[in-house]
Amino acid sequence: MRFTTASRIILLTAASSLCFHSSLTAVDAFHLAPSSSSLSSRTTTISPSCRTTHFTSSSKACSSSTSLQSSATATTQQQQQDEPKQLQLYNSLTRTKTPITPIASPQISMYTCGPTVYDSAHVGNFRAFLTYDILKRTLLYLGYNVDHICNLTDVDDKIINKCNAESISLQELTDKYTNAFFDDLEALNIIKARAYPRATEHIDEMAKLILDLEQNGLAYQSDEGSWYFSVSKKEGYGTNLVQLDPDQLKKGASSTTGGGGAQRAAAAGSGMALDADEYDAEKEGVRDFCLWKAYKPEFDREDAIWDPVVEVVVKTANTNEEEVVQTRHIGKGRPGWHLECSAMARKYLGPTIDLHAGGIDLKFPHHENEIAQSEGANCAPFCNCWVHNGFVNIGDEKMSKSKGNFLTLRKACPTAEDVRAYRYLVVSSQYRNPLSFTEAALGAAKGALKRLDRIQAMIDDALKLASSSDDTNEDDSSNSSSVTTSVIVATVEKELANFEVAIADDLSMPRASACLFSIVKAAEKEFKRVAKLKKEEDVEETPSLDMVGLVRVQDALKQMDQVFGIYYEVPQVKGEEGAAGIDDDNVNGGAIPEDVMDLVVQRTAAKDAKDWELADSLRAKITELGFAVKDVKGGDPIVSKV
Numbered sequence: 001m002r003f004t005t006a007s008r009i010i011l012l013t014a015a016s017s018l019c020f021h022s023s024l025t026a027v028d029a030f031h032l033a034p035s036s037s038s039l040s041s042r043t044t045t046i047s048p049s050c051r052t053t054h055f056t057s058s059s060k061a062c063s064s065s066t067s068l069q070s071s072a073t074a075t076t077q078q079q080q081q082d083e084p085k086q087l088q089l090y091n092s093l094t095r096t097k098t099p100i101t102p103i104a105s106p107q108i109s110m111y112t113c114g115p116t117v118y119d120s121a122h123v124g125n126f127r128a129f130l131t132y133d134i135l136k137r138t139l140l141y142l143g144y145n146v147d148h149i150c151n152l153t154d155v156d157d158k159i160i161n162k163c164n165a166e167s168i169s170l171q172e173l174t175d176k177y178t179n180a181f182f183d184d185l186e187a188l189n190i191i192k193a194r195a196y197p198r199a200t201e202h203i204d205e206m207a208k209l210i211l212d213l214e215q216n217g218l219a220y221q222s223d224e225g226s227w228y229f230s231v232s233k234k235e236g237y238g239t240n241l242v243q244l245d246p247d248q249l250k251k252g253a254s255s256t257t258g259g260g261g262a263q264r265a266a267a268a269g270s271g272m273a274l275d276a277d278e279y280d281a282e283k284e285g286v287r288d289f290c291l292w293k294a295y296k297p298e299f300d301r302e303d304a305i306w307d308p309v310v311e312v313v314v315k316t317a318n319t320n321e322e323e324v325v326q327t328r329h330i331g332k333g334r335p336g337w338h339l340e341c342s343a344m345a346r347k348y349l350g351p352t353i354d355l356h357a358g359g360i361d362l363k364f365p366h367h368e369n370e371i372a373q374s375e376g377a378n379c380a381p382f383c384n385c386w387v388h389n390g391f392v393n394i395g396d397e398k399m400s401k402s403k404g405n406f407l408t409l410r411k412a413c414p415t416a417e418d419v420r421a422y423r424y425l426v427v428s429s430q431y432r433n434p435l436s437f438t439e440a441a442l443g444a445a446k447g448a449l450k451r452l453d454r455i456q457a458m459i460d461d462a463l464k465l466a467s468s469s470d471d472t473n474e475d476d477s478s479n480s481s482s483v484t485t486s487v488i489v490a491t492v493e494k495e496l497a498n499f500e501v502a503i504a505d506d507l508s509m510p511r512a513s514a515c516l517f518s519i520v521k522a523a524e525k526e527f528k529r530v531a532k533l534k535k536e537e538d539v540e541e542t543p544s545l546d547m548v549g550l551v552r553v554q555d556a557l558k559q560m561d562q563v564f565g566i567y568y569e570v571p572q573v574k575g576e577e578g579a580a581g582i583d584d585d586n587v588n589g590g591a592i593p594e595d596v597m598d599l600v601v602q603r604t605a606a607k608d609a610k611d612w613e614l615a616d617s618l619r620a621k622i623t624e625l626g627f628a629v630k631d632v633k634g635g636d637p638i639v640s641k642v
Contacts, residue, residue: 127435
């Protein structure tokens with residue numbers, strides 16, 4: 001058994017002068033933002049049961065966020081004259097596409113739901129993490145400073161069951177899959193969050209939040225020791241991110257929301273809870289969800305049980321009485337799943353955050369419960385903008401571990417080429433729509449990347465040749481590289497402007513991809529133009545490439561890649577299920593080594609430039625390395641081991 005460090009919480013009595021009338025908006029009451037325009041169009045009212053604005057625990061927990069905002073304000077004063085560009089996002093809270101208005105621009109606080117580390121994450125999970133990445137990259141591109149926190153759930157029923165099945169400790173199991181998760185993030189070129197807090201390291205914060213809820217009349221302890229959130233006492237529950245039928249809620253059922261609604265409906269019909277735990281307990285209301293699960297010796301493990309001790313400082317407002325310290329035990333047990341996110345968001349980002357992202361299946365019950373917990377404890381709006389990504393489907397079904405139709409990243413993408421292709425497949429899609437994961441879709445993404453790599457290599461080669469040539473002269477009138485006459489430069493500027501409009505319009509990445517390939521096409525046309533002129537015998541002068549235009553293309557590709565994140569080398573990662581990077585095992589399994597693929601790309605570029613001698617010599621080198629290349633009309637060459 002482990003005991004957490006004692007913590008102090010100031011609780012105000014019902015006679016507190018800080019009571020707020022329910023008609024006051026949260027902004028009026030707490031002044032969390034410079035003006036009411038900082039908040040979403042939804043108006044949050046203060047519940048009459050909310051008797052305190054901010055506990056000492058909340059103040060301490062939010063100190064890091066306060067210092068971050070102060071630091072951000074100080075370091076960005078000179079940037080104020082150049083405000084970040086506006087970003088419109090579809091807000092699940094308002095069900096409309098609206099401009100994001102940070103509480104303390106240009107600082108944006110962003111919380112995202114992380115994995116439950118009892119197994120390797122699958123490619124469906126990584127769509128969410130790639131969506132977070134595109135959102136964050138876009139915010140950074142537009143000029144914001146992003147403070148991103150992503151939690152790790154390292155204790156729950158599934159983890160305990162797997163520990164028992166494999167006869168290993170909770171720490172050993174969760175460390176293993178946490179490390180695998182970080183390896184996969186690196187393989188996918190995902191920008192890391194500021195912190196990845198673990199549930200097991202924030203037991204004190206969760207205990208504080210439970211007592212805050214109890215003080216506000218929203219949490220209670222059952223006879224057997226578990227803590228529950230009283231749903232009937234939280235006005236508006238089930239109507240924030242979803243529109244649940246109140247009659248269904250009374251029965252403890254929800255078939256209108258994804259992610260197990262039918263199961264919950266069935267559970268309700270049998271008398272179980274809406275958000276049923278592995279073991280049920282005595283509750284005041286069938287809808288009430290678990291905050292803290294009391295210790296069950298027949299199920300729980302000693303390495304997954306805590307007994308937090310909280311020193312409560314009770315004082316009565318409107319009197320001069322000295323503080324009275326009381327020690328509170330919430331009881332031996334472990335946290336419920338929903339509690340950790342509310343506690344971590346409050347600790348690292350403060351009571352109100354700008355952005356919260358997650359999969360669409362988390363809208364209910366998880367995110368709805370987060371709102372209830374956070375607003376119930378903090379008496380302030382929890383999050384101003386909610387972003388939810390669509391599912392990844394296998395066939396017509398959502399990919400999930402419960403359905404058994406999931407593929408881990410390492411199984412689905414055994415080579416570096418596959419990993420980059422999966423990243424491009426996801427980041428070039430519209431994040432709110434379902435995404436089908438098929439061989440054809442992954443193959444199309446590979447083809448797109450090869451085209452991008454090929455034009456990049458061709459430009460690099462052209463620039464090297466130009467810089468080493470004694471005949472190169474920027475002022476040569478025969479050179480078509482004049483900025484004023486370059487068709488390529490004009491195309492690049494136009495498409496860059498379109499690209500920025502696209503990403504700022506609810507992350508419209510299909511449109512952004514179209515802009516990217518319009519620029520690529522302009523460069524390809526330039527190489528074809530010069531190659532065609534070289535073939536003509538009556539040309540008096542050697543045709544020149546538009547080098548200024550090609551340099552601008554190269555710069556534009558780098559600029560766009562700040563958002564796409566596709567120009568990178570996939571790191572070598574070995575694991576139980578294979579490797580996400582390139583290694584000897586992959587070669588033996590049929591993958592193509594990178595040096596061979598580099599030669600294939602160079603050969604394709606040589607063929608496009610009609611340099612047949614170079615193309616033949618590159619084919620010979622590929623053969624020497626034990627591989628054969630077969631050209632396909634209108635498609636990419638096929639490479640196979642000899």
